[in-house]
Amino acid sequence: MNTDLDKKGIVIPIDAETDFLPINQEATALYDQKVAAYKQKLKADQNLLMGIAAGTLAAVVMAGFWALMAVVTMLKSGFIAVAVGFVVGIAVRYAGKGQNITFRLVGAVLALAGVLVGNMLVVLILNAQTSGMSIADYFAITSIANLYHQIGEEMVAYDALFYSFAVYEGFRFSVRTIKEEEYERAGMK
Numbered sequence: 080m081n082t083d084l085d086k087k088g089i090v091i092p093i094d095a096e097t098d099f100l101p102i103n104q105e106a107t108a109l110y111d112q113k114v115a116a117y118k119q120k121l122k123a124d125q126n127l128l129m130g131i132a133a134g135t136l137a138a139v140v141m142a143g144f145w146a147l148m149a150v151v152t153m154l155k156s157g158f159i160a161v162a163v164g165f166v167v168g169i170a171v172r173y174a175g176k177g178q179n180i181t182f183r184l185v186g187a188v189l190a191l192a193g194v195l196v197g198n199m200l201v202v203l204i205l206n207a208q209t210s211g212m213s214i215a216d217y218f219a220i221t222s223i224a225n226l227y228h229q230i231g232e233e234m235v236a237y238d239a240l241f242y243s244f245a246v247y248e249g250f251r252f253s254v255r256t257i258k259e260e261e262y263e264r265a266g267m268k
Contacts, residue, residue, distance in 0.1 A: 122178070124176045125178065125179075126176060127182070129176075131175070132174065137166050138167050138192055142197035142200055157244075160198075160238075163190060164248030164249040165249075165252060167190040168251060168252025171186040177255065178254055178255055178257065182254045184250070186250055186251075186254075187246045187247075188249075190248060194242055194246075203226055
């Protein structure tokens with residue numbers, strides 16, 4: 080019979096037919112139970128409403144940030160759109176603790192909403208500055224539909240590309256991915 084040493088230097092017999100260490104069925108069953116319990120806990124920890132709330136807050140804050148940056152730099156940067164998607168996705172992930180497609184879709188939709196609202200605010204502020212009016216006065220004489228119409232007229236392929244990046248970032252970062260090592264740690268506890 081062949082032997083092998085474990086980490087503590089203890090001799091462990093190896094099955095000559097299979098050349099593998101013998102399997103402890105009880106330990107394997109206990110490990111599987113712990114992993115299953117951990118997976119169930121992760122599933123129970125998911126909270127779609129918290130994910131939506133945090134993602135919405137992140138979208139609004141980032142839309143405001145985008146407008147602020149546009150006013151300060153006098154440029155409408157597409158890279159900020161990507162940041163909107165990223166921040167929204169991360170907010171949905173950490174608040175919602177989701178692991179399925181629903182959370183990904185929420186992240187994507189909220190990222191798109193954040194980008195659209197941010198772009199609308201940029202158009203509103205720049206138009207108000209151009210016309211010499213306050214933002215509130217300009218908003219009072221225009222409509223949201225008019226602002227979105229202007230966004231559509233000014234949109235170029237560059238903008239659409241960055242919008243798609245923002246949606247992708249919102250989709251990609253809005254779920255928690257569990258690595259196999261995390262399951263292994265849960266099974267060893």
